[in-house]
Amino acid sequence: MSQRRSETTPTRRRGAALENAIIDAAWEVLIEQGYNGLTFEAVAARAGTSKPVLYRRWPRREDLLLATIARHWRPLDIPDTGSLRQDALTFLRAVNAERARTLILLRIQLADYFRETGTTFSDLRRRLRSADQTPPLATLVARAIERGELADVPRSERVVNLPFDLVRHDMLMSMEAVPDETIVEIVDTVWLPLLGLSPHGAQAGH
Amino acid sequence: MSQRRSETTPTRRRGAALENAIIDAAWEVLIEQGYNGLTFEAVAARAGTSKPVLYRRWPRREDLLLATIARHWRPLDIPDTGSLRQDALTFLRAVNAERARTLILLRIQLADYFRETGTTFSDLRRRLRSADQTPPLATLVARAIERGELADVPRSERVVNLPFDLVRHDMLMSMEAVPDETIVEIVDTVWLPLLGLSPHGAQAGH
DNA sequence: ATCATAAGATACGCACGAGTATCTTATGAC
DNA sequence: GTCATAAGATACTCGTGCGTATCTTATGAT
Incomplete structure (x- = not known):
């Protein structure tokens, strides 16, 4: 529902609130x-305002788009549970949570923007x-290597980043x-075996 | 450049050619x-024709879209080189070739279609x-199991489909x-090790 | 030669959104 | 209380595409 002001409270928003x-x-x-x-x-309709208000702040659609994304872009915390398996599960569950997932799906939501501007999701x-x-x-x-949980051997980025x-x-x-x-499944049957670990001691994932 | 007929050869196309x-x-x-x-x-401009010609055949945009995709949708041959590694490399290179890759990228090209229709790439x-x-x-x-190249043990779909x-x-x-x-790299450092194979006997990938 | 069909061209009314102009008036600084 | 600023509303011209109407005429069957 629009945030347009009701007639009984004709309060105009300014600054950060607007x-x-x-x-x-x-x-x-x-x-x-x-x-x-x-x-x-x-956007003006949804925000309960009018187009000149937006154009004054963001003259181009790209300006508005990037300001919007920047406001919602937040890096995830990196967990430290004491176990590589638990760290990975915690991290991937956070990636899968709504806020972080939405940012990943921008890769698709913004496909036309990337094509139009010749830029990429990495850019x-x-x-x-x-x-x-x-x-x-x-x-x-x-961290797992520091704890002695993993052997300190060279590993390709491909293998390290695999579950993500x-x-x-x-x-x-x-x-x-x-x-x-x-x-x-990704952590237990693909990643840990590739790293040379077994999920033997794995508890229930919940 | 448009395929519009030149004035010196006012030939109208019909049937399959059109x-x-x-x-x-x-x-x-x-x-x-x-x-x-x-x-x-x-599309009419690109084809050198006019809109009524399209509307007569495909009354809705979705009709035109699906007819277009159907015409270009062709399953890939499954290679049989005698070696799992070579089979996988050959298949993945075919997937990566322009025609097959373009079909995979439809997942992104058609994102707005999927959202509008509530359908998915799998549909x-x-x-x-x-x-x-x-x-x-x-x-x-x-086939690798049949050749004795791989042990005949249960494997998750996740692991089997991993390189793709x-x-x-x-x-x-x-x-x-x-x-x-x-x-x-995907085949040699991720997949084959997970399957319990080593690329030891691997030749140069070309 | 005749003729039904449809290709191709063009125009039209409509919908939608961009971007700006103009206006009223709420608002906060002074 | 005054006043500069800008919020919000509204209207406007323009561009683009939808989908259809209308027309001329090429074309292949007869």
Whole structure:
């Protein structure tokens, strides 16, 4: 339902309150209608304001789009549970949670934007990150090596990042959350064996 | 350049010649402009014809879209080189070749269509396939077991289909062909070890 | 030669959204 | 209380495409 002011309280929003309402509206429209549905008209209506208000702040659609995404882009915490398996499961479940999943699915939601601008999802990620970051799974593996849980041998990035790539693959194919059993299977029957670990001591994944 | 007839040869196309020209034009527009760019106006212009000609054959945009995809949907041959590794490399390289890759990337090109219709890429695949098919990698693994190259033990679908999922993941992320070294790495450092094989006897991948 | 069919061209009314102009008036600084 | 600023509303021109109506005429069957 529109946040348009009711007639009995003709209060005009200003500053951060107004801009937050617009950015929130833009995010909702983007997620529900995709990039092509993200129009000034639709966002203004959803935010209960009017087009000149948006044009004054974001003269181009790309400006509005990037401001919207930047507001919702937050890196995930990297877990430290004491066990590589538990670290990986915790992290992948966080990736699969609604907020993080939605950001991954931007790869698809913004396909027309990438084509139109000749940019890529990686370009967008680089633009939004303050600095280069170690991939989270590389950090988890490094900690496991420190704990003596894993042998300190060279491993390809492909193998280290494997569970994240597989979870992301399933998300991109289904556009939905990945079942928890799938996350457990990926870690237990694919990743840990490849790393030279067995899930022998694994407890129930819940 | 449009296939519109030159004035010196005012020949009107009919039947298959006309329909093939339209479907070819539709495919080009779809691949270049995405689903939203696939308009009757754009396709008619590209095909060198006019909108009534399209509307007479395909009254709805979805009709035109599905006819276009059906014309280009062809299953890949499953290789039989005598070696699981070589079978997998050959198959994945075919997947990575332009025609097959383009069909995989429809997952992204048609994102707005799927959202609008509440359907999925899997629905589309089911609709286009004459019958349920064994996933190609399952066939390759079955043949390796028959040759005695692999132990005959139960294996999860996840593990069997892994290299295809990883190649597809990289394609969806980059919207481009996957480097050949990546395909070799996926087979040699991820898949074969998981299956209990070593690429020891592996020759150069070319 | 005749003729039914349909290709191709063009125009039309309509819907939708971009982007801007214009207006009223709420609002917060002073 | 005054006043500059901008929120919100509304209207406008323009561009684009939908889907259909109308027309001319090429074409292949007869």
